[in-house]
Amino acid sequence: MNFQNKITILLPVLVLLSGCYDRTDQTLSPPENARRVTVAVKVPDGITLLPMQMLYRSERCKTKSYNSSNEAYEIRGYNGFKQAFSTQGSNGIRQQRIAIDGGGPCQWQLNSIKVSFRIADVNPLVKGKEVIETSYIFDFGDYGLSDGYGTGRAKKVGGDLDLKTEFFPMVIINQMFNQTSLEMFGGDTDYEAWSRRYILQDTKKITIEPIFHLQKDVLLKGDEERGVGMVISYPDGSIEHIRKVKPDYEKLLSMK
DSSP, X not given: OHHHHHHHHTHHHHHHHHOOOTTSOOOOBOOTTOOEEEEEEEOOTTEEEOOEEEEEEEEEEEEEEEOTTOOEEEEEEEEEEEEOOEEETTTTXXXXXXXXXXXXXXXXXXXXXXXXXXXXXXXXXXXXXXXXXXXXXXXXXXXXXXXXXXXXXXXXXXXXEEEXXXXXEEEEEETTTTEXXXXXXXXXTTSGGGOOEEEEESOOEEEEEEEEOTTOOEEEEEOTTTSSSEEEEOTTSOEEEESSSSOOHXXXXXXX
């Protein structure tokens, strides 16, 4: 199967991502009647879509973990890798259809997927900055991928998902370490309303449409004058002195 061929090509990456696999058969061989999920992303101008990260788990093929006393105990096997999206026509849609029932000797089951993108390198804002990717994480079982920086706490949903999030370029200046980072801000994910992590049930299709306000960047830097908090400069020229480290998302939305 074409799906299986792609998995085989990516096995070297899998080893780098997930560690010790020398005793675990990583082969995926979804049955003909396997449950599947389609992930589609409408990629706007100025955004680079990264390969999708997937994590499968196995009850049949166990592996070992260790507690704080260095005592070994068994956990479900894990199988993680990345796979690029396929282009669908000329409308900016990138898509991937993957098996939830991974099959194979270990009877792999899809645990989590992560969809990530970042501001494209052609954007002048990128120059001289550390660019931080923005992600959505979807869990098909219990908590899976742990590297979900900025996605927030998982919320339970059922059925298909159609996600539209408005993002703004956010520049963060760290004077202490003389570093400047750049990311896409789509709301403070500490609040459930703007969380980008989901626990799915009966989901067959996930559609993601990032709406990127390229010219509406917001700047954050430490408040040197007051010695505490942040100074936030908004696209309309207004400035706020606050103690929190995230801008006012609703205020940004009013400026789009």
